[in-house]
Amino acid sequence: MRALISFTKKEFKSQIRSAKFNILIGLFIFFGILNPLFAKLIPFLFETLEDAMAQAGMNMPITPASDLDSWAQFYGNFSLYMIIFIIMQGNIFTKEYGNNTLVLVLTKGLDRWKVLCSKAFMLCALWTFYYLIYFLATYAATEYFFNTSIAQNVVVSAVYLWIGGLWICALAIFFSTLAKSIGTVIAGTLIPYILMSIFSVIPSIDKYLPTSLMSGANLIYGITSPSDYLIALGITVVTAAALITASVPMFNKKQI
Amino acid sequence: MDMLRITGLHKRFGNHEVLKGLDLSVPEHSVFGFVGKNGSGKTTTMKTILGLIKADDGEITVAGEKVVYGQTATNHHIGYLPDVPEFYDFMKPREYLVFCGEITGMEKEDIEKRADELLRLVGLDKEERRIKGFSRGMKQRLGIAQALFARPKLLICDEPTSALDPMGRKEILDILYSVRNETTVLFSTHVLSDVERICTDVAFIDNGVISIHGKLEDLKANFNSNEYLVETLNESDTFVLLEQFGGVQIAPTRLVFKEGKTEIFDIMNFIAENKIPVVKIERFEKTLESMFMEVITK
């Protein structure tokens, strides 16, 4: 147990002593504040276009922006930020393969599963941390810019999205035990994610896919209710657990 | 008891067969030199002992326990210094050693004590920089310290002196020699003078198998028959000597005699009596070097 804690402590140190850590904090605060700003900006854009559109015979009613629009931005931009996260932090395993730093650790007799656990935990913790920053920044900025609170299920849908992110982390962990390079890990993680996002346009399939947890917009508009996602939630938890379980023997067989 | 025993080890990379049934046993408390030319499979053998490379065939036991690829149980007995040690370079040397102690499950006070002790031993006790700024020689020193940290029964070092200046080389060899009472040392090298300086046992690896293996003293006793070279002026005289005394003709006018087999004074008498003109008579000391050359060019 002490070995596990010590290795995790080392992972933690390696994060907070890197420039990347602070850069990502800054980025996610920025992304969060951007959401209500975009929501504010869009009606302005329409307004400037209004005359031109009226001349063209188009008449669009402009509804004033609300917190709802800000949260819609939150969900809309999420996949881009998830990709940025995976590209920046997906090397948590592969950088040690490349540096050969695991050789000394494993030849000291530290169990491989402990290394796997620490790193898996660290990736999920990092994800949770940045996501929390992104959420809180959006929340605070939305409160600041809008005095409406029309959006429904804000917390529940954010928790669903967080779980969806953990599922993507599980994919990244699985591919990290399989591949040697960061490129393969990114591809292996993002291709299933993108494929599922494409398949989710088919309504009959959508409700089984982990990606449906990440389409929070319907929840905040009140079109769906939290209980509609229970199947997807179950499937997400089971597949994530299966991916992590499968990683253990893969990592044991890996040539370090 | 043998601290390490390897039997019938086979390993191929693609269609290049590196190890072809290697057998090796390392007795407890020996300082064991593992010698072979570049690419002969020293590193491969060591990594297989550590469970980092999967053997195609053969068995390895460390302190009587069987090594299993991908499992790390037998590594509790081993301290390992790889050919190019890589550390977490965001740490300071002491911090890294403490980390090593923690993952091997040592007690807190013991870790502190051992860290001070070993940093002093390898001369890094005043180093306050992070490992990022270390030279190769400094990394090698830290490498020795981390390998010895948990008081391993078997210390495996892959070319420990290769990155070091002459002073550093001597220091590291002295360290390896000084720890022989607490541990068994196996180190690879192609510097034979290092072997002669500190080893009790030696094995030569060549063409995927161990070609010579044993106590350094015994090997020296067996192989160290010195040689005499006799060079005559005329080819015909060389032939006369060859007829009379045997020996090996290595050039038209040069003969080599093994010490002990032929009495050199008899030859000298013969030369004097027959008034044979000689260019030179020379005695060759047989070294580990020449022994090794003999083995690998055979």
Ligand SMILES: Nc1ncnc2c1ncn2[C@@H]1O[C@H](COP(=O)(O)OP(=O)(O)OP(=O)(O)O)[C@@H](O)[C@H]1O
């Ligand atoms: N991962 C690998 N894939 C393919 N071939 C390899 C691999 N590792 C080693 N080899 C080959 O195996 C042979 C033995 O390599 P090894 O590193 O064990 O030699 P060595 O005795 O340690 O040499 P040196 O004295 O240069 O350190 C070499 O021919 C090398 O090319």
Ligand SMILES: [Mg+2]
């Ligand atoms: Mg080598």
